[in-house]
Amino acid sequence: MLNTFIPFLAGIGWQDIVDIVINGYIIFRLYIIFRGTNAFRVLIGILLLWFFQRVAASLGLIVTSWAIQAITAVAAIIIIVVFRNEIRSVLQAKNLKTLLWGFPHKHLLTPIEIIIESAFELAKRHVGALIILPGKEDLKETVQSGIAWDGIVSIEMIMSIFWHDNPVHDGAIIIEGDRITEVSVILPLSHRKNLPSHYGTRHRAALGLAENSDALVLLTSEERGTILAAKKGVIHTIRNQEKLKQILEEHTGLAQEPKEFYKKEKFEIILAALVSILIVISIWFSFFKGMETWTTLQTPIDYRNLDPKVEILETSVNSVKLNLSGSGPLIKSLRPEQVMVRIDLGKALVGNNTFVIDKKNVTLPPGIKLNRVDPAEIKVLLDLPIKNELPVQVNWTGKLPAHLILTRATLDPDKVALLGRKEAFENISTVYTEKVWLDKIRSSGSLTAALKIVPAALKLDPGSKTQVTIKFEVRERLPGAK
């Protein structure tokens, strides 16, 4: 166990750690930004679907896997279409700091006392009102948007909003933290049939929202002057301020001390961060380290930083066999051009050089591991090219008219300099021209011909001409010989 674990740890590179940290942070930020929204809950559902799809695929349940895959794809589109407003409002409302590193508190301390006093004042004056205190769930998809308000909660403010002559008195208000964020909000109505007969539209609206969300809805009855609280589909009458205080404290989490509340939130954030990292580690492990697949790749050696004055005379091999491993998908997607073997000849000397090929010489895509190189050792023989001046000779070909004799030819230049390693000059003492045809020659004259440099290991010195001018002399054949 330990024997496999230690090499595994040793195989983790800094890229892997950075990879995990970056992606873990992205997931964590998505949680922080979208927590409490409906879109986030659906996203969790999609992730679960994806997980089941992977399980089904691994178990060989092909059709099930396809079906879940299709549902996941459709659900992903649905989440964007259905929750577009919610996603937009989340992203629009938050600045760059909030998106990248800010930690907005889930709840601000709600001024409970003000709400209690306002509710009892409204009830006393028989003013109908609906006050919504959202829970963890986002209400944007449940209620119809009212009018943005953004006013600090006060008894006067609440009283004035629900005053009969106020244009926005009809509908509910939403209190988030210490602010009234929206007024004149339209709520979904409950369709329950077992409600008391004296319950009007306001009661059904309060119950409707309580049935569809985790929000707390406070209601003051215009006719009876009573206060009711609706939550989780239950509505009951509030007789005194203590009871309302208890309900509000429980709902807002202020039943605990604020310190404890923040401590809990801090714990939740740390837990979310750990879960995000764990998720990425498990994904990384399954993709990059799990199910190791081996492959062998024949890769050409790239010799670099060779001194321009020096030439490679001989190498023991021109390519090496690399034994690589990695996760199945990575090995499958591996292309030969992604793998490079480089030998730095910058410090090589003229003569025999031996190089050992290891990880330093091999460039691999992330996630691919080098296990073995065959051969691991290569020999490179370097030599200094020399410059040699060789005479040029015309390579005459074809047929000269029978009555003519080509007596003389002078070349310009009659010698050219070649560059190459010493061995390449061993069997070469003349540079020939390309074929020069005799068939059309009728009298003395001149022509030009290109040089033919063989073998390919030799190069014409940059200072030498690539072709020669041939001045030739012909005369009539003397009788006596053929």
Added chain:
Amino acid sequence: MGRKTLKKKTNRVYFLLLFPVLCGLFVSPVFSQQPAVSDQRKLALYQSAMCEGIEEYAPLNEAIVFSISLGKVYCFTFFEPVPQKTWIFHNYYFQDRLVAKAKLVIKPPSWKTYSSIQLREPDKGPWRVEVTDSGGRTFKVLRFSITD
């Protein structure tokens, strides 16, 4: 391997030695009277040429291109002075490959000599003859081509 090829190629060459034509000018009494002077003089190549034939101890139709239909090509050399009896070589190269080596004797006071090579169809291409002494010193390189 190389030696065997060389011998084979050498067998293809027919050497014809030309005896001195200027012996009358250098009769033995005169020659014997000036041994110290002749010893001091250096062997030199006075004339050389590739030709289609030899006539009257002289090259006939000197050229640098020879048709394969001629069947034979000659290398003529005239050494003057020749301080002492020695050997010279006509080394035949076909495209930088030594294919024939003719060892020719030359004698004082001067000597004309030649060698020839029999031509065959595969011999078309660039040739050269290096005229050297027994020590390997090159007197002259004669370049020519065998064509259609």
